[in-house]
Amino acid sequence: MIEPKHSDPHDPAAGDFAGEEQQPTSVISRRLHAFFSAQGxxxxxxxxxxxxxxxxxxxxAFxxxxDGSFSSADLLALAQYFQVDVSTPLSNQPSQAPRESADAVTAQMQMGGRSxxxxxTLGTxxxxHEHCELVATRDGSEWRVQAYAEAPATAPRHRVLHLSITPLQRPLPRIAIxxxxxxxxxxxxxxxxRSGYHASTFASAADLSYEAAVAPFDAYVVDWWLGGQTAADAxxxxxxxQPTAPLILTTGAIASGNAAEEEIARMALTxxxxxxxxxxxxxxxxxxxKQLLGESS
Incomplete structure (x- = not known):
């Protein structure tokens, strides 16, 4: 068990943070409050x-x-800090233990607009007139786990007895600007x-071309008018x-008279x-x- 941390004389126990004593509506927030309390x-x-x-x-943090706006990266950071499984801070330690015969099923957990x-491990x-903070419902052949209040009222809701989340590990998509x-x-x-990308900026087409030749980017955002010439060659x-890489052209040149609309339209089509x-x-x-990279929002 983690030892309680020493008091911080500047910690706002009242005033702006007096509302922290109120029960949050988010299931994730309530679980994390309970987990933090268990640490002392x-x-x-x-x-x-x-x-x-x-x-x-x-x-x-308050x-x-x-609002319960914890991302999967936040939960992973908490798990690493406390040296526990990522699902531990979200566990409600149900009084009804998973049955010996109960098998875990693959599912999608809806959290913060992401899946x-x-x-x-599902119960009955x-x-x-029964309630469980997290429930599972069927969506075709797939199970979906979400807060009781967010689950479809018309679908049978099953108790979630235990939940294990394995966050996706992947390199950040590289964006050239x-x-x-x-x-x-x-x-x-x-x-x-801020949106979860590794972004690199370039002021000249030559610099971008050199870097892209060494390590191609996943997507490109290119300004049309660069220091008196167009980015057509770039x-x-x-x-x-990269015949299929997402490529977005930004321009204010049409409004300023530095480019013809027909020229840019022809370039975009070609x-x-x-x-x-x-x-x-x-x-x-x-x-x-995001859409061009095939990512969900």
Whole structure:
């Protein structure tokens, strides 16, 4: 068992964090509060301890407990910190132990808008007036695990007695950003990094071509107008080397008169390029990259 941490004289036991004593609606938050309490930490210390473990501000950690916005990376970091299986912090230690004959089934756990592969040991079907925090329902041939309140009311709901999650391990997709505006390039890199990508920025087509020849990127975001010339040659080179790589062209050149709409349309059709006009919203650009890479949101 982890030893309780020493008191932090600056930990906000009241004031802005007085609401931490209230019961959160998220199942994941309630389970993590129970797990933290089992480590010997009083309830009003949970946010500050979570902030230390995940490298967040205390207000950011408090918000995670409030809205249950824990990602699979957060849960993995907690498991590594406490040196336990990743499913342990989420276990409710049910009073009804799994039956000897009960077999774990493969399932998908719905969490924070994402679907995580898991193994679930299932109990009996819930009766009309029975409740279990996590339940499993059938979706065709697949089991889906989710909070009781989020499960389809019309489908039979089975008790989840035990849950084991194995987070997907994969390298971050590499995104190349060719943009001669330093400020915009920095904003793009920050946004893609926050969204789970390894982003690299380039101010010239020559630099990008050199890096891509050594280690091709998974997707490319290329500005059309670069220091007085177009990125046409760079786009053709990328497409020759990687016929199927997602390639997005950003441009404000049409509005500024530095490019003809017909020229860019012809390039987009010939090279199978997605075109986004500036100014654009970062979230929409990233969403388009996700779709082109075949990722779920």
């Amino acid at each position: 930490w009083p309830r009003h210390k949970h946010s500050s301890q979570l902030a230390v473990i995940l490298g967040l501000s205390r207000s950011g 918000r995670k407990f409030q 995580l592969a898991c193994m679930a 079907e819930l009766g009309p 060719l943009e001669d505006s330093a400020d915009l390039a920095a904003n793009l890199k920050e946004a893609f990094t 786009l053709r080179a990328i497409r020759r080397a 090279l199978r390029i997605q075109v986004i006009e500036k100014p654009f919203r970062l979230a929409l650009l990233i969403s388009q990259v």
